[in-house]
């Protein structure tokens with residue numbers, strides 16, 4: 001897996017999503033359930049807006065002094081006997097991990113859930129090395145058994161599958177003979193994983209937050225698989241995006257609190273661990289501890305209007321309120337990071353050439369801004385991407401789209417032109433509305449119809465009513481002017 005999860009065009013992906021009723025039902029159910037749990041957990045904390053302000057301040061403080069905190073963290077890891085690699089991109093990160101794994105002569109690797117390892121294609125690299133790798137997060141395990149199916153949510157990667165799908169996958173791949181009860185399916189997964197854990201040579205995890213003044217990493221899970229991944233193999237490799245840092249445990253405590261409530265509607269996750277290299281007086285834990293800190297395009301956003309996207313703590317709350325995500329699911333985006341955070345972050349990491357469609361998979365309703373625990377202005381970032389693309393010669397300026405927007409801008413910016421257009425709108429639209437054949441019923445004024453919008457307009461008129469504008473003498477503006485004051 002890498003940042004790009006599909007070779008289909010956006011149009012084809014959307015058609016596929018539209019036809020996938022199981023996915024739509026599963027996503028809608030999960031969104032509705034999460035809504036209640038999340039809001040309940042936030043209310044329990046009290047003064048949620050105050051917490052959001054604090055979360056935002058912590059993340060901004062870190063990003064504004066990122067080189068200092070990264071330095072401090074790396075020095076403290078080294079002092080504890082661990083190793084840190086700063087990787088410019090996915091290739092450098094993979095090369096470092098490949099070397100560690102080869103030096104250890106590892107044969108089996110266990111992994112806990114980590115988006116950034118998927119971002120750098122780590123599973124595929126390990127398999128190419130001829131080694132065995134097992135995803136130990138239950139949802140990731142299901143996806144692996146489903147022939148490396150793509151994750152479709154950043155917190156619930158298998159949200160597009162239901163219990164029957166899981167039963168089929170386990171039957172096919174693991175010889176499972178049980179029913180479709182999630183508890184029995186989880187028991188089967190645990191049985192397979194436990195044996196594997198005991199034979200693993202290397203454990204690879206992500207990191208929720210890296211604690212700068214301690215040289216520790218902080219992980220939040222509900223299954224305990226990350227703690228087994230850390231505790232059993234002799235070597236632990238942490239892979240993290242360069243922005244996932246906090247000054248001290250105090251700030252991690254604030255963000256853990258907000259993360260659990262926003263992600264899964266819990267006060268705190270079942271396991272909340274702070275780990276580093278094994279101390280001399282400890283029996284358990286990894287003897288070798290490596291942290292790979294990945295840039296992969298993130299630093300390009302620093303100091304630009306896109307910087308706030310790096311505040312993200314990957315709670316997935318913005319996906320859970322997004323009306324577009326509700327309809328197209330994760331796979332519709334064709335990007336490892338879906339939903340509002342995905343369309344804000346992915347062009348930063350993967351560039352506009354590859355991901356120019358993504359910022360348009362948004363209605364700009366800003367429900368994501370309102371739910372984000374660290375107050376990322378997601379819809380502004382999405383607009384900023386559109387602006388960058390339109391102003392870039394290759395992507396927009398001078399294009400038909402650009403010209404169209406300029407004409408509309410000039411028309412709506414001038415009261416003279418706007419009022420003139422409104423005077424003729426009724427007559428003009430009446431002409432358009434009589435085109436045949438009839439597809440969409442016009443609900444205004446007793447049945448005008450419009451089908452054949454030219455070019456791009458057709459995409460709009462195929463699925464929407466286009467009411468005929470009222471006569472100039474009946475418009476709101478006229479009424480407002482004449483109304484009884």
Ligand code: SF4
Nearest residue numbers: 312313315316318372
């Ligand atoms: S952008 Fe905000 S709401 Fe979305 S995943 Fe990141 S922290 Fe959560």
